[in-house]
Amino acid sequence: MDFDTLQAIVDDLADRLQRSVAVDDTSIRLVASSRHFGEEDELRSSSILNREVPGEVVERILGVGIADWTEPGWVEEVDLGVTRRLCVPVRYQGLSLGFLWLIEWAGHPIPTEDVDRAVVAAQQAGVLLYRGRLMRERLRNRHEAVLRELVSSDEAARAQAVEDLRAEQVFPEHPQPYQVLAVRTTTLASTTTGDPELQLAVQEASGRLPSGTVMVVAGPARAWLLLAGAEPWSDLRIASLRQHISERLGGGGSGDADVTFGLGDVVTELDDLHVSYRQALMAARAADLVSSFSPFARWTDLGPYQLLLRMTSSDIAAVSSVPALQALEAADHHGILLESLECFLDHAGDVRRAAGVLFVHRATFYQRLRRIEEVTGCDLGSGSDRLMLHLALKIRALAPGARPLDR
Incomplete structure (x- = not known):
């Protein structure tokens, strides 16, 4: 978009x-503003200083219905410190692209002829914002295509993608941290279409961040984001990005995650990004399937699942139906024996530690272990039986419809 031309339109109208x-823009983020004439309020000052408006204010303003307006109207939210102001929809070919605002203050009302001038300026701004959107969409589509090649299994395609990104000066020539954050909606498990809002959520979240720090590949069922910068992203920064995506999808305030995330390891060369990409996808899958990882899993924290997630769905389904576990599940209606067995194996057969984790007396825990041996026919003193049961429990957590267990 030609920001200089847009700024000239704004300045000319203000004068x-x-x-x-x-x-x-349509999210109430400032695109252009003129100098002040003494009528600015707290909201306008905050918008200019921070380049955005607090979320609760945005929600209230959009709640008025301005996104559907086709004619100028008035907005006033006294309890939020929002002075009465004129909102002129910025549209082009019926598409909402943003809003032009004039503040009205005591002793200086906005006459009808000024409203008409603002409408003309909004029409001019609409043409520019529409052109800018087209250019951004073309560039995003171009970069998405390159990013898909960057993580493909074809080494030649990956090399060409790196060359293309460097030629466009998207990233520097020297090594720097790169990392992939994968995103998937919970609907992925039950449908092939996924959630169409996912694309909008990740694109909106990335649009709030500085250029050159995030690039996105988004589909209706899953998406991934390339995180870049001079330094690796901090936990706080990643958490903020995840929160914005979750809230945009409507899952930020519920106990159950509507979306799960997986984070791959940091690499320092674009040529190696496919490694972080595959790690992130498997971590997101773990977050979706294993309750203790949800809603966010790091590749480095997956433990044995780093190996198990490489199995196909059919292999997982076959291996998860181990007769010993099937027998135990049939006899264990409340899941107590399964939980005790996994805790015992997770703590390397240390009864004292396992009993402490489950807050039961050691004598009670020993009774459970004897019952497990009776039902399964396995010897928990046998290394091979322990290994078989431990792997089967972990794989079982990945099988569709499995009873939720811890790690």
């Missing part, structure tokens, strides 16, 4: 009306 003018 003619002798009042400040601002243009926001």
Whole structure:
């Protein structure tokens, strides 16, 4: 988009009306603003300083229905510190692209002729914002295609993708940290279409971040983000990005995750990004299938699942139906024996530690172990039996419809 031309439209209107003018995008993020004429309120000052408006204010303003407006209207939220202001929809060919704002203050009402001038300016801004959107979409589609090649199994295609990104100066020539964050909706487990909102959520989240730090490949069922920068992303920064995506998908305030995330390891060369990509996908799959990982799993924290997640779904289904576990599940209606067995194996057969984790007396725990041996026919003193049961339990957690267990 030609920001200079948009700024000129805003400045020209402000000079003619002798009042400040601002243009926001559809998310109430500031795109352009004029100098002030003394009428600015707390919201306008915050918008200019922080380049965004607090979420609760955005929600209230959009709640008025301005996204559907086709004619100018008035917005006033006194309890939020929002002075009465004129909202002029910025649209092009019926598409909502943003809003042009004029603040009205005591002693300086906005006359009808000024509203008409603002409408003309909004129409001019709409043409520019539409052109800018087309350019961004073309560039995003181009970069998505390159990123898909960057993580493909074809080494030649990956090399060409690196060359293309370097030629476009998207990333520097020297090594720097790169990492992949994978995202998948819980609907992926039950449908092939997934959640169409996922694409919008990740694109909106990445659009809030500085250029050159995030690139996105998004489909209706899953997406992944390339995280870049001079330093590896901090836990806080990644958590903020995840929160924004979750909230956009409507899962930020519920106890059950509507979306799960997986984070691959950091690599320092674009040529190696496919490694972090595959790690992130498997970590996101673990977060979706294993309750203790949900809603966010790091590849480095997966333990044995780093190996088990490489199995195909059919292999997992076959291996998870071990007769010993089937017998135990049939006899264990409340899951107590299964939980005790996994805790025992996770703690390398240390009864004292396992009993402490489950808050039961050691004598009770020993009774459970004897019952497990009776039902399964396995000897928990045998290394091979322990290995078989431990692997089967971990694989079982990955099987569709499995009873939720810890790691």
